[in-house]
Amino acid sequence: MAIRRAMSGRIMDRTAVVGARYMSSWWRSVQPAPKDPILGVTEAFLADQSPDKVNVGVGAYRDDNGKPVVLECVREAERRIAGNLNMEYLPMGGSVKMVEETLKLAYGENSELIKEKRIAAVQALSGTGACRLFADFQKRFCPDSQIYIPVPTWANHHNIWRDAQVPQKTYHYYHPESKGLDFAAMIDDIKNAPNGSFFLLHACAHNPTGVDPSEEQWREISHHIKAKGHFAFFDMAYQGFASGDPEKDAKAIRIFLEDGHHIGIAQSYAKNMGLYGQRVGCLSVLCEDEKQAVAVKSQLQQLARPMYSNPPVHGALIVSTILSDPDLKKQWLKEVKVMADRIIGMRTALRGNLEKLGSPLSWQHITNQIGMFCYSGLTPEQVDRLTNEFHIYMTRNGRISMAGVTTGSVKYLANAIHEVTK
Amino acid sequence: MRPEFASPSSSSSSSADRRLNALVRHLATASMVSQTAVAFSPTSGFHGDSVFSHVVRAPEDPILGVTVAYNKDPSPVKLNLGVGAYRTEEGKPLVLNVVRKAEQMLLNDKSRVKEYLPIVGIAEFNKLSAKLIFGADSPAIRENRVTTVQCLSGTGSLRVGAEFLARHYHQKTIYIPQPTWGNHPKVFTLAGLSVKTYRYYDPTTRGMNFQGLLEDLGSAPSGSIVLLHACAHNPTGVDPTLQQWEQIRQLMRSKALLPFFDSAYQGFASGNLDEDAQSIRMFVADGGECFVAQSYAKNMGLYGERVGALSVVCRAADVASKVESQLKLVIRPMFSNPPIHGASIVVTILKDSNMFNEWTIELKAMADRIISMRKQLFDALRARGTPGDWSHIIKQIGMFTFTGLNSKQVEFMTREYHIYMTSDGRISMAGLSSKTVPHLADAIHAAVTRMS
Numbered sequence: 001m002a003i004r005r006a007m008s009g010r011i012m013d014r015t016a017v018v019g020a021r022y023m024s025s026w027w028r029s030v031q032p033a034p035k036d037p038i039l040g041v042t043e044a045f046l047a048d049q050s051p052d053k054v055n056v057g058v059g060a061y062r063d064d065n066g067k068p069v070v071l072e073c074v075r076e077a078e079r080r081i082a083g084n085l086n087m088e089y090l091p092m093g094g095s096v097k098m099v100e101e102t103l104k105l106a107y108g109e110n111s112e113l114i115k116e117k118r119i120a121a122v123q124a125l126s127g128t129g130a131c132r133l134f135a136d137f138q139k140r141f142c143p144d145s146q147i148y149i150p151v152p153t154w155a156n157h158h159n160i161w162r163d164a165q166v167p168q169k170t171y172h173y174y175h176p177e178s179k180g181l182d183f184a185a186m187i188d189d190i191k192n193a194p195n196g197s198f199f200l201l202h203a204c205a206h207n208p209t210g211v212d213p214s215e216e217q218w219r220e221i222s223h224h225i226k227a228k229g230h231f232a233f234f235d236m237a238y239q240g241f242a243s244g245d246p247e248k249d250a251k252a253i254r255i256f257l258e259d260g261h262h263i264g265i266a267q268s269y270a271k272n273m274g275l276y277g278q279r280v281g282c283l284s285v286l287c288e289d290e291k292q293a294v295a296v297k298s299q300l301q302q303l304a305r306p307m308y309s310n311p312p313v314h315g316a317l318i319v320s321t322i323l324s325d326p327d328l329k330k331q332w333l334k335e336v337k338v339m340a341d342r343i344i345g346m347r348t349a350l351r352g353n354l355e356k357l358g359s360p361l362s363w364q365h366i367t368n369q370i371g372m373f374c375y376s377g378l379t380p381e382q383v384d385r386l387t388n389e390f391h392i393y394m395t396r397n398g399r400i401s402m403a404g405v406t407t408g409s410v411k412y413l414a415n416a417i418h419e420v421t422k
Numbered sequence: 423m424r425p426e427f428a429s430p431s432s433s434s435s436s437s438a439d440r441r442l443n444a445l446v447r448h449l450a451t452a453s454m455v456s457q458t459a460v461a462f463s464p465t466s467g468f469h470g471d472s473v474f475s476h477v478v479r480a481p482e483d484p485i486l487g488v489t490v491a492y493n494k495d496p497s498p499v500k501l502n503l504g505v506g507a508y509r510t511e512e513g514k515p516l517v518l519n520v521v522r523k524a525e526q527m528l529l530n531d532k533s534r535v536k537e538y539l540p541i542v543g544i545a546e547f548n549k550l551s552a553k554l555i556f557g558a559d560s561p562a563i564r565e566n567r568v569t570t571v572q573c574l575s576g577t578g579s580l581r582v583g584a585e586f587l588a589r590h591y592h593q594k595t596i597y598i599p600q601p602t603w604g605n606h607p608k609v610f611t612l613a614g615l616s617v618k619t620y621r622y623y624d625p626t627t628r629g630m631n632f633q634g635l636l637e638d639l640g641s642a643p644s645g646s647i648v649l650l651h652a653c654a655h656n657p658t659g660v661d662p663t664l665q666q667w668e669q670i671r672q673l674m675r676s677k678a679l680l681p682f683f684d685s686a687y688q689g690f691a692s693g694n695l696d697e698d699a700q701s702i703r704m705f706v707a708d709g710g711e712c713f714v715a716q717s718y719a720k721n722m723g724l725y726g727e728r729v730g731a732l733s734v735v736c737r738a739a740d741v742a743s744k745v746e747s748q749l750k751l752v753i754r755p756m757f758s759n760p761p762i763h764g765a766s767i768v769v770t771i772l773k774d775s776n777m778f779n780e781w782t783i784e785l786k787a788m789a790d791r792i793i794s795m796r797k798q799l800f801d802a803l804r805a806r807g808t809p810g811d812w813s814h815i816i817k818q819i820g821m822f823t824f825t826g827l828n829s830k831q832v833e834f835m836t837r838e839y840h841i842y843m844t845s846d847g848r849i850s851m852a853g854l855s856s857k858t859v860p861h862l863a864d865a866i867h868a869a870v871t872r873m874s
Contacts, residue, residue, distance in 0.1 A: 030741070031748075032747045032748075033750060043540075074536075079529065082525050082529050086515040086516075088725055089725045092483065125756075128757050141477055159751075162755070262473070276536050279758075279761040296477050305486075305605060306605060306609040306612045308575065308578040309574075312727055313728075314764070315761065
């Protein structure tokens with residue numbers, strides 16, 4: 001110890017002159033970055049001392065007591081995993097078992113495409129990681145392509161494709177006047193995009209608007225995308241959460257598959273299995289044949305290796321344990337439905353309360369929209385009032401996480417919204 | 423769209439035919455389907471090929487590909503000395519007792535949830551990791567000049583740090599030692615840096631080419647980034663002495679070269695955590711700045727959980743805070759926030775002094791077993807009279823030995839003796855046991871005497 005201190009003392013003396021040359025930091029010119037618009041909301045909420053505070057910001061499910069939930073099927077899976085297995089590296093493409101089960105959810109339990117091994121698929125770091133891996137892949141192998149992103153969308157989509165250096169354009173999606181889908185404009189944008197453009201589609205429960213195309217509209221969207229030779233990339237972060245039935249929520253994807261598109265899908269277990277912090281997801285790319293799928297998968301792995309080498313094992317084990325056990329899978333499906341139903345119940349309650357308060361505005365969209373979020377139509381100024389006067393936290397685009405609304409807080413929320421909009 | 427109906431054909435159909443047939447199955451009745459096959463018609467409206475049809479299959483990763491090949495081999499005497507993952511004397515992967523204990527504690531704590539971590543990960547994890555590598559009494563920590571963010575093991579920490587440098591640093595070149603871990607060049611290139619090398623290993627002495635290192639770093643442009651292996655250099659196992667580290671430090675500071683440490687083996691090299699961190703602490707002690715990528719894959723056996731941390735030591739606290747905010751902008755579009763499980767295990771162990779002690783004991787046992795394997799292999803080669811000087815096996819340090827065998831000899835050893843290792847002659851000592859040392863010694867002896 002003493003020797004080391006003496007040594008460092010000598011070092012300081014010897015380098016005192018040299019030290020002067022590097023007195024200022026290399027990072028002096030680094031600007032403080034703006035706070036993340038979504039995750040920053042929770043930070044502000046946590047800092048608030050008010051007993052009335054309500055967090056309807058981040059899209060994380062809460063039970064009717066406002067508490068985060070760990071699903072029973074997940075607890076059971078964890079009990080089975082602990083103490084039994086080692087923590088060795090997964091392959092670069094992740095857990096094969098987990099990926100197999102995950103593809104069944106998206107493509108269908110008995111999908112021919114899976115049997116024919118035409119799907120290149122790798123475990124990814126939840127939905128974010130899956131999108132990023134695809135964006136990097138798109139950049140590398142279709143370097144002249146651009147991505148069309150709906151307006152609005154999850155804010156991080158823009159960051160992901162930007163960091164992958166893929167040029168982005170937008171397409172019309174949300175219709176503010178009707179608080180529904182701007183279908184005609186969306187189709188126009190699809191038609192006007194250069195042939196072979198890449199389109200980002202939310203498979204179900206659009207984030208942040210909760211506005212999904214109907215089945216007929218999806219068929220038309222598929223038709224026009226096909227006519228232009230566009231690539232359809234689905235971000236499916238809420239399978240099971242929209243209607244309560246994962247099969248129903250995969251309808252858009254199944255339509256595209258029937259129509260013969262070679263799609264890509266980003267899947268996440270953050271919400272529907274409550275595995276948020278475990279970062280479990282999957283990226284898949286449907287190819288012409290098995291040979292191509294092998295090639296594509298190998299290239300996806302080449303992108304994953306210099307990013308994180310191989311994906312985390314724990315969450316993947318939970319998923320594969322649940323999905324490969326028929327009883328646990330059944331239990332999971334039940335628990336997903338409970339979550340989806342509670343949210344649907346809160347939509348009904350919020351709308352009901354606002355109408356009871358005699359609000360002059362229409363709140364139909366609260367129950368028309370689907371999934372975790374309600375695009376309330378509130379302006380940033382109104383949102384600020386909700387936060388400053390009522391300690392209600394949400395993103396400034398007026399997006400309310402219905403998963404954060406409870407029987408206990410729905411009246412308070414309705415009241416506050418009424419106050420700032422009447 | 424009307425499909426054309428043709429007589430049944432059993433030949434393999436094009437992918438377009440297949441798709442059309444799938445559609446027919448939906449539209450037609452069962453009896454119709456069995457009698458008809460559908461051929462692709464130019465008027466059918468299908469838009470054809472995948473936009474990724476030009477993608478060719480990538481070669482196997484040179485390191486991870488070794489395990490793939492090993493798994494395929496049916497031989498009962500096969501030996502996997504490829505990937506740097508610790509094995510017990512029985513050749514089994516090891517989960518440390520203290521890690522199992524921590525996992526049980528987490529499992530039994532019903533109040534634990536799986537919510538998203540903050541973008542920078544678990545705050546306590548970051549603090550404890552900084553303490554571990556910089557020392558509890560580090561002035562940089564005391565003065566709040568360190569920002570630490572949780573990342574996906576060593577790889578992820580390197581990548582996030584490199585992306586930050588590519589965006590905010592005035593120099594876009596990183597100098598990496600020759601040789602280095604196979605994944606290093608790709609990590610930095612994909613992050614947007616350009617990669618150059620500096621001499622490091624001397625194949626004739628199987629030790630350091632220190633003169634070459636000083637010359638190459640000495641001629642690097644001022645401000646260049648320099649990758650340094652904190653201890654237990656991968657793949658060579660050749661580390662600078664403390665005096666050599668001091669010379670490196672002085673040279674780098676005089677040229678304002680930015681150190682980027684890769685610390686993947688703290689505790690594994692000497693068996694002592696503080697000793698293995700000396701190189702880093704020497705640099706931090708002079709008040710200058712540096713980057714450190716830390717991994718818990720090996721020293722806590724958490725490999726697949728992907729636990730690591732990136733630390734940036736800055737000259738001032740406000741700078742560290744600004745740097746952290748920019749690191750978040752790199753992380754958010756990459757994976758949003760890091761995985762919770764592995765980091766929670768680390769926190770559980772590091773914050774409890776009893777568990778911490780247990781960990782240091784288990785860690786030392788792993789390091790000692792590896793040192794013993796080195797001795798056994800060295801003795802076995804000497805006993806066989808294998809030509810050459812094999813003292814580097816006991817001089818080199820850490821998980822790997824750079825045998826000096828060439829790729830032909832390696833290929834021979836794989837073919838004839840079912841020994842799996844990377845073609846650069848690197849063997850993972852962690853994959854050896856007293857039982858398997860003789861087989862490896864035989865293989866090396868044969869390779870050296872029959873193939874040159």
